[in-house]
Amino acid sequence: MRETIQKMLDAETEAKRLLAEAEAEAERTRADARKRAQETVERSRKEGAGESAKLVESAVQGAERERASRLQEATARIEAETKIDPTLHRQAVEAIVRAVCSKA
Secondary structure: OHHHHHHHHHHHHHHHHHHHHHHHHHHHHHHHHHHHHHHHHHHHHHHHHHHHHHHHHHHHHHHHHHHHHHHHHHHHHHHHHHOOOHHHHHHHHHHHHHHHHHHO
16 A cells, blocks of 8 residues: 555556646747747838838838929929010010110
8 A cells, every 4th residue: 555655656656756747848949939029010010111111211202202293294384375476585585675765
């Protein structure tokens, strides 16, 4: 009987040891998983920041192209609206010259 009780106590001790080892292994696994998850999050954050910077740069370049296009269109429109016919220009200059010369 004593031998049976001793075997039961030894088995219980062995079970406690195995349980402690399993819990320690589980904690190491959880810690490793947390570390890998944190690294993945950080890597994703960096990649996201890089992608965001690329998107911002692309948007800035697009806005610059749009601004240059609109400026070119506005310049062409203003030049077309303010263009004076050469004959009309000559007539205006002659009228100004006559007016200035007749007052002198």
